[in-house]
Amino acid sequence: MSCCISPPPDEDTPRTPKQQNRAIERALAVERRVAKRTVKVLLLGAGESGKSTVQRAMKAVHSPEGLTAEECERRMEAIFLHVCDSARTIATAMTAMRIPFTDPENCQPCVALLEAAAGQHPVEWDNSLLMACRTLWADQGFRLCFSRSREYQLNDNTDYFFNALDRLTSLNYVPTPLDVFRSRAKTVGIYETRINFPNNILCTVTDVGGQQSERRKWAQCFAGVTAIIFVVATSEYDQLLREDGRTNRLREAFRVFREVWEDRFLATTPIILFLNKTDLLAAKLPISDFRVHFPEYNQEVADYESVTQYLIRRLHKLGARPTSI
Structure with missing residues (x-):
């Protein structure tokens, strides 16, 4: 008895419609499995709020490889x-x-x-x-x-x-990892970092520039977002925007947060508030009176704890949605 072995199909050989359909179904199934285990996080906030630093810190803390030596050298x-x-x-x-x-x-x-x-x-x-x-x-x-x-x-x-x-x-x-976290480079465009969590969970963290000229790019990142982390630089209560030299940075952060909260495309998206640069806030309060820049703050004491609680209350108030009756 003789037997013959068929050679493997040539990749250039045209596939039948049924084979093409099966290949498409397999590819879609793979995409669905990946999408099911993917968490998409979007970092938003006014310019110089520290979003890129938060992104790097998330990777350093949660990614198994952390910050590689090559990444440190690139900074x-x-x-x-x-x-x-x-x-x-x-x-x-x-x-x-x-x-x-x-x-x-x-x-x-x-x-x-x-x-x-x-x-x-x-x-x-x-x-x-x-x-x-x-x-x-x-x-x-x-x-x-x-x-x-x-x-x-x-x-x-x-x-x-x-x-x-x-x-x-x-x-x-x-550069040490701390040097990397402390360094700053203006974010222009959209930067995505992938972090592999335990249990085969993939998290993509997207950082978009926060300057006024960059915010028009935010909307294109809203689709499929699992959650938004809105970063507020608490120490910037006595600083003005780099863009215009007139607007208080913290007030601008309040305004931008309100806009994000009220965006109809994000009505069902969880928004996590991240109070950033609190170490700088604690160092600055003794030498720069918070009440001078926020006269509506009517507390007798403007120390770190009191100011932080005030900021939390104010941001929660900005994020309050009216209840339908």
């Missing part, structure tokens, strides 16, 4: 720009506010060096610029201007990186 450019841009911003503010350097002979050349490197592409890590920043940070006039940073636009965590300049200028420096 070196953002950290370098953060430090140099902040130094230039403070130096410019010193001129506008007429705050002199206590050691102009050493500081003025540092400012000139930083200005000459502004806008340089491609960005390259340059220890000489960081050493210039360290010289400026040692100047009392520079420090005084930094202490008044609520009067102009300065990146959060500037003091964190300035205080770490000895480490940043060391040989073989690699």
Whole structure:
């Protein structure tokens, strides 16, 4: 008896309609299984509220691999720009506010060096610029201007990186996870991070830019959202928007939250409020009276606990939907 073995079907061989239909059904079944175990979270909030930091922290805490060494290294450019841009911003503010350097002979050349490197592409890590920043940070006039940073636009965590300049200028420096969390780069567009949770649950966390010009992109992310995390930067009660220099940042966060809450496409979507930058809030309250910027706050004490509870009550009130009778 003879037998023959049929060769496997060639991928280029046309399939019958029945075979094509089965292939489509299998693909759809796979998609349904993936969709069933996928949780889609959308991060929203006003500009500079810290959404990207929350996204990175979620991955670091919940993803088995956390932040990889490669991801930390990729933040070196953002950290370098953060430090140099902040130094230039403070130096410019010193001129506008007429705050002199206590050691102009050493500081003025540092400012000139930083200005000459502004806008340089491609960005390259340059220890000489960081050493210039360290010289400026040692100047009392520079420090005084930094202490008044609520009067102009300065990146959060500037003091964190300035205080770490000895480490940043060391040989073989690699950002730590905390450095990564503290660094900031403006979010333009839509960024998605996938996190694998236990029990085969996949969570996609989408971060969309919060600046006014970026909010028109929010609606395209609403479809299929499981929940929204709305991030509020609590420490920005005495700061103005970078976009217009007039609007109080915390009041803008209240307004944007109300808009999100009232959006008809999100009527059944859970919204989680995330009060961010509470460490900065606690440090700022003793030197910047909350009541000056929010006169409607009528408490005798404006300490961390009282202000935090006030913010929670106010946000809950903004999120109250009328009850039908």
